[in-house]
Amino acid sequence: MGMATQRNTFITWDRETGKPFHNFITWQDLRGKEYVKDWNHSYTMKALNTGAKLLHTFTRSPRHLAASVLRFLSPQVTMRLKWLLNHNELLKDRLYQNQVLFGCIDTWLLWKLTAGRVHATDYSCASSTGLFDPFQMEWSSVVCKLLDIPMTIFPELKDTSGLFGKCDPQILGAAIPITGIVADQQGAMFGDCCYTVGDVKCTMGSGTFIDLNTGNQPHASIAGLYPLVGWKIGSELVFIAEGVSSDSGCVLEWAKSLSIFEEESKLADIAESVPDNGGVYFVAAFSGLQAPINDDTAVTTMIGMTPNTAKAHVVRAILESLAFRFKLLYETMLTETKLPISSVRVNGGVSNNRFVLQLMSDLTSQVIEKSKFTDMTNLGVAFLAGLGHGIWKCKEELFKLRGCDRVYTPQKKWNKYKNIFRTWERAVNRSKKWYSQQ
CATH class of the missing domain: 3.30.420.40 (ATPase, nucleotide binding domain)
Structure with a gap:
């Protein structure tokens, strides 16, 4: 089994009872919009940007360059989660007792399918939340300290393809292994076989998402491209630069x-x-x-x-x-x-x-190559789950399954x-x- 999910729609729930504290808060929710505006214009952010710019001058570190232009965005989880922590009293009470878990759609489904045994996500899903540091490959302690978000609520980070856990037999009648989890756009990129540095995937649905394979290094952008984890499979780590x-x-x-x-x-x-x-x-x-x-x-x-x-x-x-x-x-x-x-x-x-x-x-x-399949996300997560279960041994076997409908020159x-x-x-x-x- 594999899962490809919409990014940045999240939920929090009680660690002991498994009961959610609220409905899903989608990436389109605007309750954190004023927080985004206030924080992006705050002296704290200006100091952070200036300090990072100064550090980049001396270190030339891409991480410091990225921090020098850091801005919070409404579609990211960060400010919607901050808003929630300030407005949900029951959530705040349980937070002090270390009984709160956080997750996007993939994490919640994984938790439910495994009957509460697995609280995890993959790197691709985590990397788009605004709470993840792609340069350190971990949840961002800087952002969490800045916003006073306890890191104990976050799920374990796992490879995109591999065993996450097994479905509880009482749910689907069998202990089905869950062997692939990926974010929707990264899944489409994997399905389109964009495995080489310089490959570009362009998904044109309700919005346009353009993703460039940048290899094993995240790209620090000053123009608004976002550095994301494409996928992590064992020792293979692929980053993408995304424009929307x-x-x-x-x-x-x-x-x-x-x-x-x-x-x-x-x-x-x-x-x-x-x-x-x-x-x-x-x-x-x-x-x-x-x-x-x-x-x-x-x-x-x-x-x-x-x-x-x-x-x-x-x-x-x-x-x-x-x-x-x-x-x-x-x-x-x-x-x-x-x-x-x-x-x-x-x-x-x-x-x-x-x-x-x-x-x-x-x-x-x-x-320009038009893909044979309109919805490449489904194909991508099928590839990842199949690799994780051993149906295919390597990515090279997947090229012949992708298909190209038409080429524009x-x-x-x-x-x-x-x-x-x-x-x-x-x-x-x-x-x-x-x-x-x-």
């Missing part, structure tokens, strides 16, 4: 709800029915603008409409914006990591749109799109800092 654009597939759902189009399968045809965007530019910022722009006060913008603007121009502008955001993240990864990108493998619902993928290839002069259209892309960047600048003015 939160609004992709959800933008298409929004446009469909406004009757801008009817069928998603027809989007490429609609975009190609006009020679260009007619001067229309779209910036998706329903959740702000992430790396490398990093502006959570940005506003969604559509600019350049005239009486001659047709729905096809709007559709084309929306699809172009998805490819433009990919280009920004792609170039950021190239510039920051200095790693040659060897391959880009794309999965997720939006990957079915040939217009978007071809434009991504043209803008980056990079070959650059058609040398960058000269045509150069000015269009620059104008879109002007539209991005117009959308920035909008909500900070209120």
Whole structure:
């Protein structure tokens, strides 16, 4: 059995009774939003950033470089957990008695499936919480001391592939071994066989998640890329640098709800029915603008409409914006990591749109491989669980199972799109800092 779960949705429960103190708090929950804002602008954080910057000047340590630009984020566990510890009285009482356990979805399921015998997680799930130090490969004592979070609540860290425990026979009728646990995006990367330094996985679902294999060293980013553990299997430790654009597939759902189009399968045809965007530019910022722009006060913008603007121009502008955001993240990864990108493998619902993928290839002069399976996370955790149980002996056996549906090659259209892309960047600048003015 293997488990791949949504990242950063968590729960706490009583060590003795196993009873939760609250419902799951999802990564979209905004109760910690004000904590994020206050802490990121606090003198404590400024002192931490300044001190780390000074230390990096002398040590050149990537860990100090990462700390010099450290910011808390709402989707991370950190501030939602801090908010919870301040507002749940029963939780606080049991915390003083050392009777509280913490876990994301994977840890909770593992605890329940093993009838409370195993309290653990894997490194990939832990690394995205904001409570983990990828440079030390352990729960972050610095963050926990800063926020007064006791480290006794955290689960044991285990390899991504290997025996976590066995399912209680009373639950499923047999003691099924649980041999793989992975976070969703890292699972998709493993399923897409991005095992070599420089391999890139791009999942285009409701949001776009671009992950670059950086080998056995975490990348310290100043542009907003996040260093995560891809997977740990025995002595093999793989890190990834992740860039996110939160609004992709959800933008298409929004446009469909406004009757801008009817069928998603027809989007490429609609975009190609006009020679260009007619001067229309779209910036998706329903959740702000992430790396490398990093502006959570940005506003969604559509600019350049005239009486001659047709729905096809709007559709084309929306699809172009998805490819433009990919280009920004792609170039950021190239510039920051200095790693040659060897391959880009794309999965997720939006990957079915040939217009978007071809434009991504043209803008980056990079070959784009569309994965055979839309949902690569499921395949990835199946690979990991199978490796952990001995069904496959090594990763090389997995390549033939992945499959490639289509390959997009650059058609040398960058000269045509150069000015269009620059104008879109002007539209991005117009959308920035909008909500900070209120």
